[in-house]
Amino acid sequence: MKFVVFSALFCSLLVGIPTLLFSHGNWLELIVRTAIAIFIGCMIGIEISREDLKYPNVAQSIFGFLAGGIFAYWLESTVTFMVLGSVIGLLLGLTARWWVKYAQLP
Numbered sequence: 001m002k003f004v005v006f007s008a009l010f011c012s013l014l015v016g017i018p019t020l021l022f023s024h025g026n027w028l029e030l031i032v033r034t035a036i037a038i039f040i041g042c043m044i045g046i047e048i049s050r051e052d053l054k055y056p057n058v059a060q061s062i063f064g065f066l067a068g069g070i071f072a073y074w075l076e077s078t079v080t081f082m083v084l085g086s087v088i089g090l091l092l093g094l095t096a097r098w099w100v101k102y103a104q105l106p
Contacts, residue, residue: 001052004045011041032074039067043093047100057094064093 015037016030023029042063050056068089072082092099 001049003049004042004052007045007048008038008041011037011044029074032070036067036070036074039063039070043067043096044100044103047096057097060096061090061093064089064091064096068092 012034016034019030019033040063043060046053046056046060046063053059065086066089069082069086071089072085075081075085077085
């Protein structure tokens, strides 16, 4: 479980610090971008330590659903596109087992 926390913290700092420096005081943008990074970091961390959770695919799907919904909210979408963004995030969470190993951090 410590890999999940570390991965979420690392991704939030990786996104949060540049956003804080360059968003010119837009706190909502900082919160939304950092939240998306935390949820994606949790999906990555769960993949690193799959044996710690009983149902890792369910957890990755939930985090993907939340990341997709928040991303659609950040784009100021209509409700239809928020649902579509959440479903796309859900699919990313379901398929995280296959694509996480190819994602490279800078």
